[in-house]
Amino acid sequence: MTQFIGFKNYGDEYKLMGLAPYGKPIYQNIIQENILKKNNKNFFKLNLNYFNHNKSNFSYKFDGVPDQAKILNENIFKLFGKIDISDDIFKKNFAASVQKSYENIFKQILNFIKENNYSNNLVFAGGCALNSSANKEIIYDKYFKSIFIPFAPGDGGGAIGAALYVNNKQNKKTVNNLSPYLGSSYTDNEVLVQFEDYKKKLNITEYKNESDLIHKAVEMLNEQKVIGWFQGRMEFGPRALGNRSILADPRNKNMKEIINKKIKKRENFRPFAPSILNEEKLEWYKANKLNNLYMSSVEIINKDKKKNLEAVTHVDDTGRVQNVIFDINSRYYTLIKKFFLKTGIPVLLNTSFNENEPIVRTPIEAFDCLLRTDIDALFINNFKITKK
DSSP states (O other), rough: OTTTGTTOTTTTTHHHHHHHHGGGTTTTIIIIIIEEEEETTTTTOGGGGBBBTSSSTTEEEEEEEESSSEEETHHHHHHHHHHTTTTHHHHHHHHHHHHHHHHHHHHHHHHHHHTTTTOSEEEEOOOOGGHHHHHHHHHHHSSSSSOOSSSSOOOHHHHHHHHHHHHHHOOOOOOOOOBBBBOOOHHHHHHHHHGGGTTTTTEEESSSSSSHHHHHHHHHHHOOEEEEEEEESOOOOOSSSEEEEEEETTTOOOOHHIIIIIIOOOOTTTEEEEOOOGGGHHBBBOOOHHHTTOOOSSOOOOOOOOGGGGGOOOSSSEEEEEOOOTTTTTHHHHHHHHHHHHHOOOOEEEESSSSSSSSSOOOHHHHHHHSSSSSOEEEEETTTEEOO
């Protein structure tokens, strides 16, 4: 479905999810009654009359695909009649229809689990657990008392689960660690070594303590600057959670367009996430059952707060929230706290530190991203770096 409307890269499903709130699900019945056959035993069965992937001569290539239906065959066009796949209105309505079709099956599965009294608690993983819009169905609804979605619910995170399972079977002590910060980190000296080749292009300022560094970062954010934030160990999983992030003031209604056009260079309909102090969340978002540490679900903003968070509130009045806790990420928490004390807003706009590419991992990748985009400054460890 994602490829059908022109998002051809593997993993572009999140684009369809982000586009869905702009449309109406007018094709939902067509999709559910034709492409997804009703199947009481397994909730649904894919109707292979519309697909090519099951054929022996199928070649799954994305580059240079001449048509919109590589995975889907020509039968798909007969379903929707005379349509223009490139039409923006069709794309929005189609995305909304696909999202609602998924949510409908999702709710069937949840009801089955609940009716069979498996548990009042839910641990939810797998690639579909990354559909943060659909996850709103479980955090606000009747299904479960407690919900946990790990920081890497896709295939990569499954490796961690497998390791924990084996560890437990061998009766070894398991550390209860909620931190997603499991990746690489760099000392100040390592940053300076990698900076050597950039001296002619970049300025560097060192801060002797964290307080001065954070004060400068808050000052720039309040002045409507966009900063790169490269701190500590890199996040494990698909979300930037404050260690390899681009940050900005969420109050500025133009900030979303500024970052999408000048830095991220991506579609303008795609939203940015709000990172919020954990203890302030209930003042700003509708209460729910999820301790949303990893941006696992969108949440509904309280109406009286919407005007203060225009850059991180989607068209459907939701935001993919990250609760920030001091014990898990003290420096990021302190940054947001200082911003809160200065502005009255306990939230920062947070998006991944990259420019339509994999998230930056090394200082060199961060320097290069700073140079080729309109990021105003990079805060890496105890240094502030700007362009000459």
